[in-house]
Structures are given as structure tokens and as C-alpha cells.
Amino acid sequence: MAARTPDTSRAELIADTALALLTERGMRGLTHRAVDELAGLPQGSTSNQARTRLALLEAAVARQSEREASVLTPADMPVPGSGLDELTAALAHALHRYLTGHRDLLVSRYELALEATRRPELRAYYDAAGRRFREPLVALMAAAGSRTPERHALSLVSFSEGLMFSCVAGSHHAEVLSESELRHGFSELLHGMLAGPAPR
Structure with missing residues (x-):
């Protein structure tokens, strides 16, 4: 659980504690009473x-x-049109930082994503929160020359999500790819998408 600081509001403390419970105990362990006790x-x-x-x-x-945005900060992303090398390096750096220092956030995200599949009202809220990450990627892909930026952004997100799941909960949970390896993977993906044939 994130430690409470003078700048942490009670609402933030409660939400942080809820995320900690999801990571430690799963969805069944998240109750109002459990949050009170742990916090x-x-x-x-x-x-x-x-x-x-x-x-x-x-x-x-x-x-x-909010906490994922602080890890995958927009300031780390190059401005649109900077070039594929800059974009590749920024994506690899952000993902490596996430995998090496914030694995608990991924576990809580998976718990929330699964619960959203069972609660339509939460699904809408979850999807709205996710748009803050997807829309900038669409803009970056368009600036990089993609003729189908929505589709290419989806491919980029899917590639990243697959890597994160594999390294946190999948078959590669005991190892984390180096930043260099991640950069190589992103480079292959981006150059492959943007240098490929035009869409039919």
C-alpha cells in the first residue's frame, strides 16, 4: 500500500488501499471493512x-x-513527428520502468479489467479511463506516418499489454526483459507496421 503523506487525501488513501487489497487478496478481498482496517x-x-x-x-x-499516468508520463513521450527512434526509445523506457518498479499496479489493473467484464456499469467507467492512454498513441502513430493510426495504435497497445501480462502473470513472470530488448521489440513492430504495404 502506498504510504500516506501530508499531501495524500483520505480519498486517495482509500483508493490506494483498495488497489493494494486487489493486488494482495484479489477481488473477493476488497471490502469496505478491509480498506478501513488496512488503511x-x-x-x-x-x-x-x-x-x-x-x-x-x-x-x-x-x-x-492516475498512478499509471505517473509512470507512463506524457512528458516521456516524444512530440509527434520526432521520429521512430525517439518513439521506440520512449516506449521501451516507459514499459521497462513499469515492469521493474510497478508490477503491483499491473496486478490490480488485471483484477479491475476482469471485474469490468462482469459489470457493464464499471465497463463504461474503465473504458473512459483507458482513453487517456489510447488517444495520444493514435496521434503519435498518425504523426509517424501511419495511414491507419487507430489500427496501428491498437497493435501497439496489444503488443505492450501482451508483454506486460507475460512478464507479470504469464510464462515469463520470473524475468523482465531489458530496456534494450524492449527497444528492439518496439523497433521491429513500428518499422514493420509503418514500412509495410499500403492498406487495401
């Missing part, structure tokens, strides 16, 4: 902040998005 808050504090389970899940999704 060291008076009983009923979480219920006052998020009265329903859906409200608690929505708070967790919003905090998940």
Missing part, C-alpha cells in the same frame, strides 16, 4: 467516502489511471 481508518470511513461497492471500484479505477 488504519476508523470503521465506516470507506463507506462514507464510497457508499456502494461500485463507487469503491470506480474510485479504484480512477486512482489506477
Whole structure:
């Protein structure tokens, strides 16, 4: 669980604790009472902040998005049109930082994603939070010369998601690719997509 600092609000503490519970205990371990206990808050504090389970899940999704954005910061991304080498290096650096220092965030994201498949109301909220990451990639792909930036952004996201799952919960969970290896993989993907034949 993220330590509380003077700048951390009670709402952030509750959401951070919810993410920690998802990582440690899974969806069944996330309850209002468990959040109160793990966060060291008076009983009923979480219920006052998020009265329903859906409200608690929505708070967790919003905090998940905020914390992932702090890892995959837009400032690390090159400006559109900088070139494939700069884009490749930035993507590899961001993904390597995520895999080496924030694996717990990936586990909580997978828990929330699976729950969203069972709750249509959470699905809409989860998808809206995800657009903050997808839309900049579409713009970057368009600036890089893609004639189908939406499709190429989806391929880029799918490639990244597959690597993250494999390194955190899949067959490569015991090892993390080096930044150099990730850069090579992104380079192959991007050059392959953008140098390929024009779409029919």
C-alpha cells in the first residue's frame, strides 16, 4: 500500500488501499471493512467516502489511471513527428520502468479489467479511463506516418499489454526483459507496421 503523506487525501488513501487489497487478496478481498482496517481508518470511513461497492471500484479505477499516468508520463513521450527512434526509445523506457518498479499496479489493473467484464456499469467507467492512454498513441502513430493510426495504435497497445501480462502473470513472470530488448521489440513492430504495404 502506498504510504500516506501530508499531501495524500483520505480519498486517495482509500483508493490506494483498495488497489493494494486487489493486488494482495484479489477481488473477493476488497471490502469496505478491509480498506478501513488496512488503511488504519476508523470503521465506516470507506463507506462514507464510497457508499456502494461500485463507487469503491470506480474510485479504484480512477486512482489506477492516475498512478499509471505517473509512470507512463506524457512528458516521456516524444512530440509527434520526432521520429521512430525517439518513439521506440520512449516506449521501451516507459514499459521497462513499469515492469521493474510497478508490477503491483499491473496486478490490480488485471483484477479491475476482469471485474469490468462482469459489470457493464464499471465497463463504461474503465473504458473512459483507458482513453487517456489510447488517444495520444493514435496521434503519435498518425504523426509517424501511419495511414491507419487507430489500427496501428491498437497493435501497439496489444503488443505492450501482451508483454506486460507475460512478464507479470504469464510464462515469463520470473524475468523482465531489458530496456534494450524492449527497444528492439518496439523497433521491429513500428518499422514493420509503418514500412509495410499500403492498406487495401
